[in-house]
Amino acid sequence: MASSCRNRLFSGLLFLCFGFLGFITSPAEAAIKKYQFDVQVKNVSRLCHAKPIVTINGRFPGPTIYVREGDRVLINVTNHAQYNMSIHWHGLKQYRNGWADGPAYVTQCPIQTGSSYTYDFNVTGQRGTLWWHAHILWLRATVYGAIVILPKQGTPFPFPRPYREAEIILGEWWNGNVEEFVNKANNLGLPPNSSDAHTINGKPGPLFPCSEKHTFAMEVEQGKTYLLRIINAALNDELFFGIAGHNLTVVEVDAVYTKPFTTEAILIAPGQTTNAFMDAPVAVDNKTATGIFQYRGIPNTVLPSLPQLPASNDTAFALSYNKKLKSLNTPNFPANVPLKVDRKLFYTIGFGKESCPTCLNGTRFVASLNNISFEMPQVGLLQAHYFNLKGVFKTDFPDRPQTPFNYTGAPLTASLGTSTGTRLSKIAFNSTVELVLQDTNLLTVESHPFHLHGYNFFVVGTGIGNFDPAKDPAKYNLVDPVERNTVGVPTGGWTAIRFRADNPGVWFMHCHLELHTGWGLKTAFVVEDGPGSDHSVLPPPKDLPPC
Structure with missing residues (x-):
């Protein structure tokens, strides 16, 4: 499940070093x-x-x-x-x-x-x-x-107040100009160069040449508890994160408290955040970022070894880890899971190739939901919706694929006639929505972190293989499912989410792997205004940028 969009599996980063600051008032x-x-x-x-x-x-x-x-x-x-x-x-x-x-x-x-x-x-x-x-x-x-x-x-x-907290931002570094790499690759119809290193708070660590001064360090005290605010800002890699010799206790994801659980490593996709306690250190591939872990008062205490992170294709760990993520679901922090569903959506994730006479091989990659590759407009969709501008988008995005097939069977080498368009789905205000995201075998199976703007949602179910609408809903967790804004769809599997459409406007939904988003793996929901005076989109600000 932890994979890269570069047609290869990737074990992630990880270890780190951190900068930190005291608890804020x-x-x-x-x-x-x-x-x-x-x-x-x-x-x-x-x-x-x-x-x-x-x-x-x-x-x-x-x-x-x-x-x-x-x-x-x-x-x-x-x-x-x-x-x-x-x-x-x-x-x-x-x-x-x-x-x-x-x-x-x-x-x-x-x-x-x-x-x-x-x-x-x-x-x-x-x-x-x-x-x-x-x-x-x-x-x-x-x-x-x-x-x-x-x-x-x-x-x-x-949870108990930590002694201190640290922000840990995981990212990527290219030695050249990223936009030039992307433009060149698009002109050739190929994926752009992968990054040259991963970073922790912008620094790659001492495993790389000429990077001795680019290592982030954190000083800790024995007997103290630290809260790590971990963010995956990488463009294209889902990552494992661990600290040698230490366990992590997860207490929050995507700004929602969870039932605490202890783990040797966390799985974090691009766009996701995880808060974890560490009581008071890394896996290596050729791009692993590392850092120094210094105990106050004990000289020369650096990490003696790297943490043993799961293998890059350890689906069992990934599924087990995600299964442990549950909402706190207390009177102060309830899990208001929609039990009755007004609208059921089923979106398939696929890849394909389209003709490109100027490209190296005469084709280029496209990505799609329900076999529709999203085309970005030249006018903001929210402006078009608010001012009722015609011809910018259509609201005919299908609730399910037009051509069902064996989604995760033998790989298919051709698309099912992928079309391109700016097609959105219209959702009634305050209606409850269940969306099943299904990975497919179109060209290749991959994991996909999907982010929904404007909303949190509950992850009520996930599995490997084809989603079975007759059997799988019976296994949903409708009591304390994890609530978040970005969820991973497992390689060759499916994920089901639920949310209440109580936020009017136009809200983007897309794969948070930048490569896939650029290929068209995205769409948007038009949530209609409601009946009350506070149920409609606010007027635009006067300094809204023009197109």
Whole structure:
């Protein structure tokens, strides 16, 4: 299940080193938090190469957003780079306020070079670890950072207070210009170059040449407990994460508390976050990031060995790990799983090839849901919906594939006639939705982390092979399933999610492997307005970027 989109299995990263800060405090009352984000190009050295990269405020990774539940957040983004820019606040629900969600040409047109836009949103009913990243082209390779949401003042955590906490952001590094790699590959009809290294908080560690000074270190004290806020910001790799000689206790995923469980390693897909306790260290392939683990008062204590992470194709571990993820489901943090379903959707995930006379082999890859490869518009979909602009998109995305087949049988070498279009699915306000995502054998089977904007959902079931609508729903967990915003669809398997469509607007859903998204593995839901005065999309801000 832990695989790369590069047509090979990948065991992930991992170990790390961390920077950390003390537990954060803030005023008792909800506040307005203001941030200035300047999109800049800065020359950065990693491995044996220095190159200009797109950054926020000249930092890689970018600054952490610290807020408390109930705060209003104003983030002014000024674009000084040569690329158009948009930023997505990954996992924030943005109730009625898709204008602040960020995906380019979905909820906004991008911020042009030399222009500014202020993202204005409230943090309501959420606390924990989320993150932000560029949501245009492949710019999130270097434009990303953490979001830390503390509970309201006086609201206790459902776990002991840690001594300190650390943000651990897992990423990738290319020695060259990522956008040039992608453009060249697209022109040839081939996948772009894979990254040259993985990183922890922007640093690859001492296993790489010329990287001695690019190793992140963390000092810890014996007998102390640390909370690690772990984020997978990698573009194309699901990762395992472990610490040699230490277990991790998972207490939260995607800013939702979970029933605690202890594990030697965690599985984390691109877009996902995991909070885990470590009481007071790494697997290696040729790109593994490492770090130094220093105990205070004990000199020369570095990691004596690397952790024994699961094998890259250890499906049993992946399924077992995900099965342990369950909602806390207490009176203070209930799991409000929809028990009655108004709309059942079944989406198949597939790959194919289409004609490309200018490409190296005369073809290029496409990816699809229900055999439809999504075509991005040149006008923001939310604007088109709000202002009733005609001809931008259709709302005829099929609820299920038109041509059923043996989805996970012998690999098929041809597509089933993949079509391209900007086709969305219209969902009635406040209706309950069950969506089954089914991997298929079209060209190849792979795992896929799917992210739904504007919502959390409950992962009520998952399995290997073809989903059986007559038998599999009987095995659903409708009591305490994990709640999150990004879920992995296992290789050659299926995942079922449920959510209530109570957030009006246009909401993107896509594979969070950037390569697959670029090939068209994406769609969007149009959630209709409801009957009440507070059940409709808010008016757009005056500084919304034009197309």
